[in-house]
Every structure is written in C-alpha cells, then in structure tokens.
Amino acid sequence: MFLINCPFCGEREQSEFKAGGEAHIKRPKQPTELSDDEWAEFLFMRKNIKGVQFERWNHAHGCRKWFNIVRDTSNDQIKAVYKMGEKPPVK
C-alpha cells in the first residue's frame, strides 16, 4: 500500500487507482506490415524490471483520468508523477 499524488486531485491512497502497465510504448505506424513476432513483441512483451519503471495509472475511483508515474518497483517509491503527453521529468 502506498500513496499516489494524482496530478488532478492530489494525494490519494493506492486503492483508489488502477495500474495500467508500462508507459511510453509506441504503437507501430503500420501494424499490417509487421510480422507476427514483431506484433507480439509490441502487444505482450513488457520489461517488468525490478527497479525504476515508467508506468501508466488511472485514478479509477476519483477523477478517472490517466497519468504516468515513475515508480521504483523494488520499494514502491514514486520518483515522479506527470500528465499524459508530457515528457518524463526523470530519466
């Protein structure tokens, strides 16, 4: 359990949010030209690392807006929160 600072509503408990997986995965411009392996790579393969990870989250039980966070998956420490479309403030 941890707190997430929603960029719209402020600090809320994690149970109000839903995790939406890894962020910044670009959809291929021409999906029809991809092989099955390349398409599967885009669709299913995620880094799922132990450490700092960029993630999408949704404030499901609040404002219902999507945003990104940078979270250390080893200790749930949140390094940064930023809105959709913005560049990550940390690398």
Next chain:
Amino acid sequence: MLNYNQPLKDQKSYQGLQMSEISPVMKLIIRGKKRDFLSAVGKSLNMVLPTKANTSTQSEKLTALWLSPDEWMIFSNNVLEEKTNTYNTEILLNKNICNLNLGAVTDVTDQYVRITLKGDKIYDLFQTGSPFNFNEFRNKIGSVTQTIIAKVDVIIHNQSQNEVNLFVRRSFSEHLFSWMNDSASRL
C-alpha cells in the same frame, strides 16, 4: 417529479449522527473542455463552475461539484415539487451546450442517490471504511471528493459544518446505507 421510487425510505438516527435520503433532487453531469463551454454554462445557470480541484460553487437554486478537470455534477439545492421529469436547467443546458457542440449534458437524477449526513460523528463513520484523509476536507466548507467507502464509489460534498451530502449509485445505495447503519451503531 413523476414516479420517483425512493430506495432509502428510513431516516436513521444515532448519537451525533443522522442519515437520510433527500429526494427527489435533480442531478446532472456536464462535461466539456473548451473555454466557451465554461462561459456558456456560466451564462445559462448564472453561476461559475468550480475550476479548482476538489471544490464546489453554489447559487440560490443549484450547486456545482468539481469531479474532474472536464466533468462537473450539478444538483438542485431544493427538493423538486413539480410533477414532471423535464427540468428547465437541463433544457437550457441542452440548448446552450449540446446543440452548439460545446460539451455533454447527462441527466443522472435516477442514477445517483443523495444521502445527507448530519452530526459531529460523520467523519468517524467515514474513517471506518474509506482510505481518504478527511482532515483538510472537514475544515473546508464546499470541499468535494470522489473516493470509496466500503468499496463503493461515492461523491462527498461538505455542505456546511457537520453536514455532508453523499452521492452514491442507486444500485449500491441500499447496501451502502445498511453498511453505514451497521458501522454507525458501533461508533
């Protein structure tokens, strides 16, 4: 209002806490992003929509709650007495917003149930089932929050000192009300 079937018929009273449904009350959800949308709503309703997060504004007849950066709930302060399901506010907003493609207006009168809670133990009750920190909320009249109580989505509005409006989806209202009664009896 016509044919309104009240889901919560009882008024419950405990030491320092009273709970009951207020009905029928008109409730609308309005959505829009454009600046023209905000000014059109302002002109139509003669009130300013709250743009600051977790706040509300009030006029003589209506209250507007901030739900998200592009979503607000508007409800009538008083109980509807006219025998109709058509509301002048909705007609006006449809004309000035929907018809001009500025945003969306949805009638949620039957979707949400408005429960009013009064007394000095409101927040003791909320604390038994909500992850939200009410410390700031309780001291700021007009505050609004969307959160969960006993795993049920709710909208809470700080109406005045020791008086709170709670909006819950109708299908969850009986369960939540019975849960709150059970919880209140143990405070």
